[in-house]
Amino acid sequence: MVEERVGGEFAAAVAGGKAAVIAHWSRSPQVTLSVRALVGQLSAAGYAVLLSSSSPAGPLVWGDLDLSRVAVLRKPNVGYDFGSWAVALDRYPDLAAADTLVLTNDSMVGPFASIAPQLDLLASSTTDVWGMTETAQFTRHIQSYFLGFRRGVLRRPALAAFWRDVRHYDDKQLVIHRGELALATLLHREGIPLGAAFPAGSVVGLADNPTIIGWRRLLEAGFPFVKREVVRSPHLAPDGDRVAEVVRDLYDVDVADWMEHDEAHGEGGEHG
Template sequence: MQFIREPLIAVSIVWGLLARLRGSIRRRWEGADPNRSLKRHAVYVHFHPEGVVADFVAAQLREFSRLGFRITFVSNSPTIDDQLITILSPLCREIILRRNTGYDFGAYRDGIMSIPDLPSTQCLVLANDSVYGPLFPLDELLGRCDPEVFDVWGATDSEEIAYHLQSYFLVFYGRAIKSRAFWRFWFWFPNIDSRKFVIKCGEIGLTQRLVKAGLRVGAVYKCVDAEIRKARKISSVEALPRDPQIEAFLALIETRKPTMFNPTHFFWEELVIYERYPFLKRDLIRENYWKVPFGQPWHKVIVEHTSYDVAMIDKHITHQR
């Protein structure tokens, strides 16, 4: 296993592999599997401290089901109410409740390994509840993920730290699914409760491993197009009343290559308005760590440029307070 050569991380990996001996899956429910005749799978990862399945999550699952995906729903929540199982079951192939260990990548791994016909799968999507949407029909995004161009697609990519596809939405096609690199990565991925590890060795490590194995990877909304997004962002921000936060942001955005920024935070508004990008990161609304100013309020962007039911976002935000 060659995630990384740093000794401390190597020790953490060994510890994380030993932790897997305990087992992470707590309970399974068999779903109705409405698309059982198809060879398209989606692993959807969920977390809520009280086990709630929000309306926006249910809407995402319905969209995957509509498009013919067999859904493996994996929850890192402490519990799931049996009443929610009756909501999830008609949409899903299987529902898995697991210990919250290894973050989304640990959950992705357990979901992937639970798919019995994975080697014959034509398309596998990994997605999680870190985003609201789809703001536009999901088949628009999937229609741009051409298996003749790339074996693995992301909605977005980034060169921050190292080139990688962002893991909130990934699409794998047959050549990638059958590859030794894919299987080795997921089979050996450890349960390590470190966000830094999961980003470095999970999100970034996955892309780097697949590229090294000769697989073709790329994104629909490519970071190489970030220069025009940056220009649009600066133009919209400069039109706002000046304050110290605006000045600090403009100074920051001029100091780094635009490909180094997280596009889902820094250029979300531009992506939605000009490129029909279908997602809104939850942590952009909740925390906005980089204090990215919006030319327009996010609520207005969604209402004026998409047909998404913004009430689902409002309801979720209200319940989280």
Template sequence: MQNSGYFKFRAFLWHLKQKLPYVRRREYAVMAQRYEQALLAFMAKPSMATDAGFTVVHQRADVAGEATSAGRDLCLFVSYAPQPTVKAHVLHHIQAFRQEGFEVILILNSPHAAETFTLDPALVVACEAICVRENTGLDFAAWAHAVDHFKLGTVELDRVVLANDSIIGPVSQPAFKALVDRVRASKSDVIGLTENWAPRWHLQSFFLVFQREALQRGLFAQAMASIQNLPNKDLVIDVYETHFTLAMKAQGLRCEALFEADPHNLYKANSIYYRWASLMERGFPYLKVSVLAEGQHNPAVRAALPAEMLQAWEREQVKPK
């Protein structure tokens, strides 16, 4: 059994390597591979986000007009549906948005046909529209497709939130209300919950808010109109998530992270993954699904969520026979 001194020494070496002014061979190999993937993807001329199959399975009278008129807040919520159902934590999250006055359009990226889906009546009540989309291009393409389909670039809104199912929560409605109050009080034009400094500074895309300035100047709609169906998650992160914030700043928009990264540890700045407990202590009302999946037997991780939310997630992990 190795003693604690060994692990402390390993930790010291790791932190030292993070501060050295060169790229390690393993990281260089990963970067080179991702560059090659990007080059091949764009040589293949990926399709536009709006070229995917898109079926509206539920819609209120006039989503692009009366239902999203001036003075309203809208959430575009994307969820991956490997089965023709909607995850329990997605319904919970949408209901939390609804309770704070948001209208919600749900886009389900799925390999299943729209007619095979079973929708919870509570979900139908909570959503202005529910759409089933061909599973291509991931979240950015799904958001872009919904913006185009519902002509949201022409609708006067106070703010639009882009959200996805990679976080589970909110852990309580009061915590979520406090978060929404901070968003509504902010003077920034683009707001993220968390920021990441790798490979460049950006707001993380699991929860992005675009306020009136970004919407009225048409910058949000313009950005969405350029989104293509990139073939994998790495490319979507490299091309869209890590560049999106800087592109907004270049247009003169003010960008803000509500939960700033640890300034002393910028080389490991993915706080939602590495420092989830500290974030939640500061009022962050979510747990990353990947943290839950990897730490589902860790008592601290399990205690971070309400029991009924944890149990619902665990039931969904049992694969149908």
């Protein structure tokens, strides 16, 4: 692993404060608008941001984004998002002690608008584990594209052991079952309650995937993201061919601008 860039304020901002780790992959060194916008908003909200990148490309190109609170950790392209997060937690142990730690990935297009309302919900949550969307698909769980951990809960022995024992699978389905779903099972067993901006059943049926089946309702409810998979493969979602129209009407942005360089953003970045 190599630290390509470490912002001068990153390390000092982590301990006891707010931090975010973004799992990233792209064939291109050009950082997408979605990742730049997410990093920029998290940084502006006071988060120290670590991009855990398995991109095989050369030094990443960020444009004029302020990176003073940002670090980039380059790692081998294995393990999908859970592998990227586990490497980051091992490399920077203070992350687990942060009062608020966000683990997120680059599988969403957006944010098309401010995520301050969602970050405020996380900050005011009475639960120690929080997410954007919850589903009962397979088992009740928070979808792993955006996870929030409060009050140093990751220092609990069972959770520390979970992240220490993460295996770097190349099979996406194995990552889902032994990462996302296994974490949900562990949290239930440990009696750790979960919170979500959109609880299971609030957007779509309990067993449906809200980011696919409920993409439009989420956008209309102020969730400024759409799953990249829906934009690329609109046949997977109801009215998926209307994503660009709906985003333009609701957020006054052109999805095509957000998909620039996305042809280089392949399966290595699809999670959650």
